[in-house]
Amino acid sequence: MIAAMADKPEPDGIVLTEAQKKSRRQRSIAIALALGVLVVLFFAVTMVKGPAVLVRPM
Helix, strand or coil: CHHHHHHCCCCCCCCCCHHHHHHHHHHHHHHHHHHHHHHHHHHHHHHHHCHHHHCCCC
16 A cells, blocks of 8 residues: 555645636736736826926925
8 A cells, every 4th residue: 555655646736727727827817917007007197297297396
């Protein structure tokens, strides 16, 4: 019994199924797209306000 268990190596950590890997990838892509949209939105707002947005009294 012990010899049979020694032949089969235990996986390190948690092994995800293909469905879980696909779900994780889709979630990562969605987060990246949302972050990209926010960056573009902030850039657009900054351009609309003009460079004076950086010139203000301390």
